[in-house]
Amino acid sequence: MSFSLSRENYAFEDSCRKSTRTSSCSRRDSWNGETRSSSHCDVDMSKPFFNPAGLNWFVTGLFVVGDLAGGGIVALPTAIIQAEFWTGLIVCVILIGVVTYTAYVLGLSWNILLSTWPEYRHHCRKPYPEIGGRAMGKTCQLLVSICIDVTQFMISVVYLLLASKNIMNMIIAFSGTHISFCILILIVATCLLPLCFLKSPQDFWWAVVIAMMTTSAAVILIIVGSIIDYGKCAPFAKLPPFRTTNLFLSMGTLLFSVGGHSAFPTIQHDMKQPKEFTRSVFLAFTIMAFMYIPVCIMGYLVYGDSLRDSIIPSIQTVWIQQAINIMITVHCILTLTIVFNPLMQEVEELFHVPQRFGPKRAIVRTGIMVAVVFVAESVPTFGPLLDLVGGSTLTLTSVIMPCLFYIYLNAYKRKEEITGKPGNGPVGWRDVITFNQKPTLCICIIIMIIGLIGGGCATFSAIVELTTTQFNMPCYVSVFQHKPADNGTASQTNCCGTYQNVSIFSDGKCSDPQLHFYS
Template sequence: MTFSRDNYAFDDPSQKDTRTSSRSDNDTSSNSDVDMSKPFFNPTGLNWFVTGLFVVGDLAGGGIVALPTAIIQADFWTGLIVCMILIAVVSYTAYVLGLSWNILLSTWPEYRHHCRKPYPEIGGRAMGPTCKLLVSICIDVTQFGISVVYLLLASKNIQNMIIAFSNGGNLSFCVLVLIVAACLLPLCFLKSPQDFWWAVVIAMLTTSIAVILIIVGSIIDYSACAPHAQLPPFKITNLFLSMGTLLFSVGGHSAFPTIQHDMKQPKEFTKSVILAFTIMAFMYIPVCIMGYLVYGDSLRDSVIPSIQTVWIQQVINILITIHCILTLTIVFNPLMQEVEDLFKVPQKFGIQRVLVRTGIMIAVVFVAESVPTFGPLLDLVGGSTLTLTSVILPCLFYLYLAAYKKKEEVTGMPGYEPATWRDVFAYNDKPTLIICITIMIIGIVGGGCATFSAIVELTSTQFQMPCYVSAFQHKNTSAITSQTNCCGPMQNIAVFNGTCSAPNLGFYN
């Protein structure tokens, strides 16, 4: 008997089911001693509470500083309603993605060992090997894009701190990108989330403190800025751009199966999802409301420079920068494990892991130096591949896997091929079908519009010359004297009679 993991089928279907006799590519031990009647249990894994903090650390941070701007772009009430709807949508898709991985754990024994790429395995079992490959490519692009955004955001925050604490001194942003990448590279050599759970918990804590400080700083600025706060004229393109930011802020499902697989009891992932998205709702909504009430259309890419109490502004900068650097350890991990699997890199630490992961970091740095604007890039990632992995694919895969499982129970025979679309409609209950199809339509329409708008933004109004081109151009060498974006219609109201940054009155146009 032979079994192909690429084709998910026996050469001889009359032989025993793969679930009791196949060998995993991820593990050299036999699966024949696996008791499939018992739920999967990993005694060295993470409990559901720490896993929930992991999910918060994976999602919150980079998006939260841009979220108030997105709400302003969407005309506040519209944006706030869309934000709450998207939180509910991604909570559901995280839930069904967790159910999908549990179906794999309870059906095929090879997944009870270390699995380098669980999300593509879900796609492969749901819809076949071609889908597995497409999911791998989609996740790689998503994680790569998020890594670039976080690297740019961390570098921008550090540049702001240098300007604030050196009385206008400045260090080239392009040079800072290189320095930050070199400093965080050693963290990327760790194997999997269970090896650096402490880093993500710290990232979650730094984000929580940053949220509190954003609210405190906004309250301090309220009396001077709130009377002058106003919304920009509504534009449909701004609404689509805000969709990209919102999706970036609440989506991050590419890493969820990897995190779930490192749990003691993956069946408890639903608890982790509820905890994580409840925490995120309590983080996001107050920040959005305060940004609208206090600053209005004086907000730009990030809410941080609008906080006019300098020490609060810079502490937030430090906290969000720490978050970005630590969260990159999660964001990078699925991508790096995927590439390592492609090149047959051993799972033990060695020179091959160092070379592969260093090469990926160099590629991320090159893209960051090519597109040194994190706002529109964030919108592009959020509206495209991140929408696929966080909204559309979880529902699609769950419908196919649930149909496969239900068909097996009804017929009493194990399946040797993925479910068909006819099985999807025959073996799923109507409420699940309606919810999943509705969510997929929302993802396709919203993500498509957000992607198109972000491309237009990157190539026109927000275009910046790549670092390796601008380095050879004549530049104004005068130092930037302030990184505080003042409030008011003309962006010139300073709460403490400080110096304002140069206004950008056309930001929303």
């Protein structure tokens, strides 16, 4: 059965909560006092939620990996170098631990909704905003929706740019032909659009499993390519001078690499047994740690400050470099099906689009893709803006909000169990302190404080960087400008060494050096 949650049916006092009764019941809306009859009480709330057509916990774990890894793999080594390696590596390990915990409590929060309010046992288009609304009220629900929409939209733009850039590099490397980056963005978006018409993660689980496999293959090839380059490049590898601004900027990339929590409740909702999401979380972040850390270490040992935006161009064996390009491109294209989904379902809810496939879904989702393409064509270089999103909305949805919502929902649930009375709207902060266990409360508060400080510093540094960065001219402006012909012979390989001119091949060609990249 398909069901769309409506905003007016949101907060209510349920007269059949956790009851063995399975008949219809009436409930009183705690916002407007109306009494409504609800067929959603025809559910045995004493039994755990089970969706026979859903995903098992192992495939769900691969979904989480597919949602996170890929773009982070290629950018994270640069962020670690930017933070002077050891500091960056320690921050990365701590951050992986933090986001593992926040993903865990976010999963517990959704399970509280499933075990308390029966309508969530049907299809829910926007589970994360519903978590925020049940925890802290309708205003919070709207805030979560805005944060998720901004985050998913910007990540979609970044992945579209990354995939298009990789494809352009492959075309140049294999054929020597130069094709306009602006045109490639349009081609990639057009090819991607049919995948975006799928309803929810359980409809395209195969795509994310493939994305995870391609990312794993890319990690292996990065390590192999780095080992080949080690003899020539390692003697010249060094760290750039430490700058506090660089450390804060690297926080945005680190959060982008591990913070995909906006899509987690949507993925969890499509599981056979959402209560097993904890297994999926620990599986996913363990896999990611084994992916990220070796790549970061090899980037430091072999290339040092010759690394730039991505580690891929630093791999000097061309066939390995381009094979990694292909793998990461496939990942970005397939992962966009996950990244787009919460955003598209949110917009569909706004315009009351039916959940079955039809012309309205096609029109809305095509419109969103057009908007993403417009931004990508407007800002073809996106690094500082990515840092801004990573330090602001990603910090909110991946670090602060999961802990905040959990302590409120957990207090609601424990208060109901202890008093034996159903709650009437979100609890207050006194109940949060009273009904949460002190270790849980302390951990969540500490994580939220770290998120506020780290995210705030990263956001401020990104804003400063945005004011000093020279962006490329928008595609729809540059097309009218006269440019010298490009014969496509420029090298796609960033050489190593102090002056970025050391190649492992005697006749190797290097891209133009950027000696002040970290300053």
